[in-house]
Amino acid sequence: MLPLFEAFPRLIDRVSHVPIGGFPTPVIPLRRLGDILGMDGLYLKHDGSSGEVYGGNKVRKLEFILGDALRKRKKSVLTFGYAGSNHALATSIYAEKLGFKSTSILLEQPNARYVGKNLLMGHAHHARLRHFRSSASACLPVMLTLASHLIRQGRLPYIVPPGGSSRIGVLGYVNAAFELRNQVEAGLLPKPDRIFVALGTMGTAVGLALGLKAAGMSTTVDCVRVTDRTYADEKKFTRLFAGTAEWIARMDPSFPPIEPEPTNTRFHHDFFGEQYAQFTEQGMNAVRLLKESEGIDLEGTYTGKAMAALIDRAASGDPNHSVVLFWNTYNAVDFSRHIDSYDYRRLPKKFHAYFESDAQPLDR
Numbered sequence: 542m543l544p545l546f547e548a549f550p551r552l553i554d555r556v557s558h559v560p561i562g563g564f565p566t567p568v569i570p571l572r573r574l575g576d577i578l579g580m581d582g583l584y585l586k587h588d589g590s591s592g593e594v595y596g597g598n599k600v601r602k603l604e605f606i607l608g609d610a611l612r613k614r615k616k617s618v619l620t621f622g623y624a625g626s627n628h629a630l631a632t633s634i635y636a637e638k639l640g641f642k643s644t645s646i647l648l649e650q651p652n653a654r655y656v657g658k659n660l661l662m663g664h665a666h667h668a669r670l671r672h673f674r675s676s677a678s679a680c681l682p683v684m685l686t687l688a689s690h691l692i693r694q695g696r697l698p699y700i701v702p703p704g705g706s707s708r709i710g711v712l713g714y715v716n717a718a719f720e721l722r723n724q725v726e727a728g729l730l731p732k733p734d735r736i737f738v739a740l741g742t743m744g745t746a747v748g749l750a751l752g753l754k755a756a757g758m759s760t761t762v763d764c765v766r767v768t769d770r771t772y773a774d775e776k777k778f779t780r781l782f783a784g785t786a787e788w789i790a791r792m793d794p795s796f797p798p799i800e801p802e803p804t805n806t807r808f809h810h811d812f813f814g815e816q817y818a819q820f821t822e823q824g825m826n827a828v829r830l831l832k833e834s835e836g837i838d839l840e841g842t843y844t845g846k847a848m849a850a851l852i853d854r855a856a857s858g859d860p861n862h863s864v865v866l867f868w869n870t871y872n873a874v875d876f877s878r879h880i881d882s883y884d885y886r887r888l889p890k891k892f893h894a895y896f897e898s899d900a901q902p903l904d905r
């Protein structure tokens with residue numbers, strides 16, 4: 542049974558959950574990297590291997606989101622992201638698996654090699670992909686897409702918000718905190734003092750912060766912002782945190798009362814760089830260091846920046862005598878064999894530029 546349901550059995554009838562991933566995900570001690578950084582207890586929570594076909598942090602959210610879509614008897618799902626969105630890809634893959642049609646509305650972003658790969662993989666899983674120049678111009682296309690759904694299918698699709706960071710999606714990471722508590726109790730790692738995690742649409746960090754509180758763990762969440770403040774800031778974090786806590790407590794009154802202000806978070810704004818998905822020197826150095834020391838892959842948009850924050854804090858001596866857990870949110874499943882012989886010209890024309898122009902300099 543899900544650790545969250547074990548703790549709060551009344552939620553079983555209140556929220557829908559569909560098992561699409563593989564849990565619990567492993568905890569890996571990072572001894573070599575810990576030695577290099579002069580840290581006593583450094584661990585990695587490997588959500589990269591949360592799914593067989595495709596892993597990463599979106600799988601935990603989708604177990605609740607697609608569960609909800611199934612319960613509502615939806616036939617199709619519609620979601621949003623940037624062109625290389627891991628979230629849109631995960632949604633396409635698991636929606637198809639469960640028999641939904643899926644559409645992704647994708648915004649322009651800086652080019653990187655993973656963008657083309659994710660687009661091909663989404664297309665190979667029969668997602669309808671639509672490209673838009675900027676978020677300002679996306680409103681009308683969203684309306685048109687919805688209207689065309691209504692006309693063709695007579696019903697609206699299930700709308701999955703960007704990053705899957707609805708309250709329902711956040712439940713995936715509230716559950717993850719209880720999963721972590723079980724692993725601590727089983728002796729796989731000492732209770733972490735701090736968790737470093739990338740902050741994108743915030744669902745992951747909000748769920749962890751809330752779940753840790755509810756699980757009675759005094760761990761702090763170090764949120765490393767990797768998106769624009771439009772998507773991620775302290776105020777929006779608090780709103781999602783408090784809203785989700787209240788919603789869960791309404792469904793199960795045995796959920797502990799939680800102050801609306803999260804008191805177990807720290808925000809790091811200095812590792813974002815110039816813009817979303819624009820890699821930074823510091824981030825790419827962090828990617829290289831983890832690869833060379835531990836053989837684990839990160840990437841430049843999210844996890845490299847989060848690891849850069851951890852390394853920077855370690856250099857200043859801040860968390861060195863604490864138990865620190867790096868939460869790896871990046872897919873670790875190699876899906877290249879599914880797309881090796883896939884011709885990008887099968888994609889809508891507006892996406893071809895990602896294949897015909899160079900990746901950004903730090904990604905070459």
Ligand SMILES: *Cc1c(COP(=O)(O)O)cnc(C)c1O
Pocket residue numbers: 597598627628704706739740741742743744745746843844870871872
């Ligand atoms: C989406 C994503 C994140 C950000 O998670 P949020 O819940 O949106 O904050 C972090 N890392 C990777 C690899 C992602 O794909």
